[in-house]
Amino acid sequence: MSSSRPKKSAKTRPAAPEGGLLRAHKEEKFQLHDEADLVNFRADALTRFITNQDLMDNVTLKLIHTSRLAPPRSFPGNEGKNKLYEEDATDEAIMEAAKNMTPTQLFSGDLPLMRAKEKLLARELAELHEELEKVINTSVLSEKSSFQKRAVKRLADAQSQCSDAESLEHLESVLERTLQEYKDKFKHEYTFDDRP
Numbered sequence: 001m002s003s004s005r006p007k008k009s010a011k012t013r014p015a016a017p018e019g020g021l022l023r024a025h026k027e028e029k030f031q032l033h034d035e036a037d038l039v040n041f042r043a044d045a046l047t048r049f050i051t052n053q054d055l056m057d058n059v060t061l062k063l064i065h066t067s068r069l070a071p072p073r074s075f076p077g078n079e080g081k082n083k084l085y086e087e088d089a090t091d092e093a094i095m096e097a098a099k100n101m102t103p104t105q106l107f108s109g110d111l112p113l114m115r116a117k118e119k120l121l122a123r124e125l126a127e128l129h130e131e132l133e134k135v136i137n138t139s140v141l142s143e144k145s146s147f148q149k150r151a152v153k154r155l156a157d158a159q160s161q162c163s164d165a166e167s168l169e170h171l172e173s174v175l176e177r178t179l180q181e182y183k184d185k186f187k188h189e190y191t192f193d194d195r196p
Helices: 035-061 091-099 111-140 143-160 165-186
Strands: none
């Protein structure tokens, strides 16, 4: 079997210039890529191919009892184990089960329980928001602080709508009115500091 690459010819080194200590040394002929160099790679590839084929045959030809296979669920669930409500439970019973849940209990994948939990959380959020509004309006913020909060919101809205010369004039008028109202209500003049 001949290789498609040309074989290198023998090389000779030139003779030593003086003294004759170094003689010309003739190198033997050799090929860059001998087929024996590739035998190990081919044998390894063949071994891997045979092993892979055996594994594929093992998977495809053995009988598997499909009655024992359970399809995976979309969500992790606790079906059959420690169900928090009966199968024919009413919405009130499901809501009660959601109220009595501990943080460690799993409810993901149980859609009725998830909907009940969402309603409970929305209701709790609304109650906390109302409670916060009561506290803010009475004791936490003074009248001056609440005025400043409303004024900042009003000015931010006017600035966000500022896109041309007319809206810029509107922003300046809102600023002047706010400063005048602040001066009239709290007897304190707000001054701008032009320092950088």
